[in-house]
Amino acid sequence: MEIIDEALNKAHVAFLSYKNFSGKKKAAFLRAIADEIEALGAALVSTAMRETNLPEARIINERGRTTGHCRMFADLVEEGSWVDARVDTALPNRMPAPKPDMRKMLVPIGPVVVFGAANFPLAYSTAGGDTASALAAGCPVIVKAHPAHLETSKLVAAAIEKAAIKTGMPQGVFQHVHGEGFEIGQALVKHPFTKAVGFTGSLAGGKALFDLANQRPEPIPVFAEMSSINPVILLPETLLRDAAKTASSLAASITLGVGQFCTNPGLIIAIEDEALNSFVHALATEIQKVVPGTMLHQGIADNYSKRLTQTLAQKGVKTEGQTTTQGNNAQGTPLVASVSADIFLQNPTLSEEVFGPFSLIVKCKNLEELTKVVSRSHGQLTATIIGDEAEINKHKVLINVLIEKAGRLIINGVPTGVEVCPSQMHGGPFPATTDSRFTAVGTDAIKRFVRPVAFQNFPESLLPDELKSENPLGIWRIFNGEFKK
């Protein structure tokens, strides 16, 4: 594809200069992106609302998150310690062999292709976390616009391009391509100058890109965030006390944004007893009150309806509560169902994501069965335990198992709402993501787009500033084995 070849050639040329830009210069670019996005004003908000059916408050909130992470990465690269610099000075007289001067730091991996998410038209799309972290790392970015919010994407792309010109970035540091069909995406992933891929979307889509990237003559990393049902475990003693409160916070989390969050709690696991009965009753009552919302686009609404019907048709699945408001076919029906643990364990369909305002309650006979359900769980973005400190302390084994299943463990909270901070981990074992070793949210998201390079016996004048002996950037380093500035 000529247009893709041209784009990647441009990105490659841009990379050869952009990768050497100082943290300060990259920070100016990232801050200008935030400024230009804000300068789009009401036009951006109304366009995004029209294209995604999301309410104004949500779009404004998401815009804040988008400009927020641009500025967060600006601060990170301006400060500079993120490159994990290590310096080991020479020991020319060491016996039996002299020790050479060795230094190491993280460098950008090369042009990155980003496929934005349908469900985050701003924060995980054109100027989303993938784009911002890749640009911060020193990688040019090519965004494949999401067809469901093309106009929003074009507005944001124009803002980024404006910011690039204003701050003197090389041509090709950011490019925006669009078009229907798989060909463009495939050509982007297969191009030899593409060095990494960021993707947020379906399991089928992410896995296809992952396979394509691994079949290249030179395989490249794909960071695909795909599928998670985010189990929530309710401990019995605590539930006995807090059934109503727990039901109310989970109902809100299940139906937030018409259930279109990757961290939506799609699975609730508990022991069958009186407390669970009152919880289920309370949850059903809450869900009945929720008014159906219009989903992101018709394809997502159709898919939700299909998957919901499919799930409810499985043997032993019982609807516990659903909205009493009749919706139209563009809207997602809030609904909770239940199934016994033994049937759940036998039917793999029930472990698959139903993307929308739905949750399945798995009723276990006892703690042993509950632990079995948890142990057999697929990889997840999050796992939650609702229980007070004393009760969880009695069942620490659950945490020991859950650590293997999810990237983020939550106690007494809901999984929706992903804080953007250094300690965030948004990613988990397959199929939640294709690479459980990296986060898509928070400062460490930059680590996806870098690789370490060692410099042996380099004269000071040829070393990057980050590795010069006198530490001109004043960054934290491991210097002869010691953390210091």
Add this chain to the structure above:
Amino acid sequence: MEIIDEALNKAHVAFLSYKNFSGKKKAAFLRAIADEIEALGAALVSTAMRETNLPEARIINERGRTTGHCRMFADLVEEGSWVDARVDTALPNRMPAPKPDMRKMLVPIGPVVVFGAANFPLAYSTAGGDTASALAAGCPVIVKAHPAHLETSKLVAAAIEKAAIKTGMPQGVFQHVHGEGFEIGQALVKHPFTKAVGFTGSLAGGKALFDLANQRPEPIPVFAEMSSINPVILLPETLLRDAAKTASSLAASITLGVGQFCTNPGLIIAIEDEALNSFVHALATEIQKVVPGTMLHQGIADNYSKRLTQTLAQKGVKTEGQTTTQGNNAQGTPLVASVSADIFLQNPTLSEEVFGPFSLIVKCKNLEELTKVVSRSHGQLTATIIGDEAEINKHKVLINVLIEKAGRLIINGVPTGVEVCPSQMHGGPFPATTDSRFTAVGTDAIKRFVRPVAFQNFPESLLPDELKSENPLGIWRIFNGEFKK
């Protein structure tokens, strides 16, 4: 395969306890491994010599490196800061939404399968860098013994097992399996409890394991170190002055250990001029004097002979010098050849590794052509520039290009000899390794076998010690954005 299923089940059970062992306990285990290897005494040295044809001094040196890295990882995990802990405390009154308490650290990924290297019977085999770093991370290890040094592997495995018992490690923390054929290796990589693979060997072998791992229902990371020809660039002005000295150090590096190092300088790139002529003459003279050595095993000797014949049969390849000592068919013939850059660029065969005491000199018409050869190079473990500071400063673009090609850049040295230290990077873009983001040597090798997990809203009693507010382990952390102990 029943035996493999049993081994992985054991490893999985061991993992559930071993992963929670303190750094202190894991350090005791790693130090005991070093002690037990030393306690094997002369028997280990003579067995390894017999199985690999390597000389006593080399085996003793390698044993030192092996026990050295066991103790290095012991120190690393005992100190504890390697887990990259981050703490972001709650801000319950933040507007518009409260900030939850978020903490994050690296946790072990699960059971690791290690395929040792033929060319490092100790340092990259049974108790090699992969095993030591995986055990340090908290991952049980299953080593598939290299058939070329099975007895050596058994001795070392027994030492590790002894150390495990002495230091109270769970059964199954280390296991040793052997057998001919691909079935065992395939079954190990495909088993659902296997969570990562370490491999050192051929491109074909490493790529096959990589593909197998990616085709699993749950793909897992493979760290395969495979194929590198380690280009050395000679800058003309410096060469004019140092031709003889450079020839002598390169001849030693090319033929070290019968050329059986992954960092062997297999490609020398220079501009065709008088200086290069005297360098080639001097190198040829040095190579003539080198006595052929017996290679690791007959398969490697046969392969070297085949690949050498194949390379020398390519159009335009000229033998510049070879040993004057007649060897036998178990030995590798030291030989250097040359080819013009334009032919080299047209013939991809010439860019493939010839594993043994061989190097190909690529003669370029000018600096432009030299830069083109460098730009088209495959991924490498190392890249070297021989040139004084002033001359390299005139050609900084070479470094800018080489950073994309190799994991370690060397100035005025030889690539053989890999220092084990925090700033080492032994790994590079494909096909040098399957994952350029990780090193196989040095303290950061531990990063291959971990993943980050975030803990949200955890009471202190349920947090790992690494993340408790009062920092009981006294490790370096990023605490509310600040590096501190």
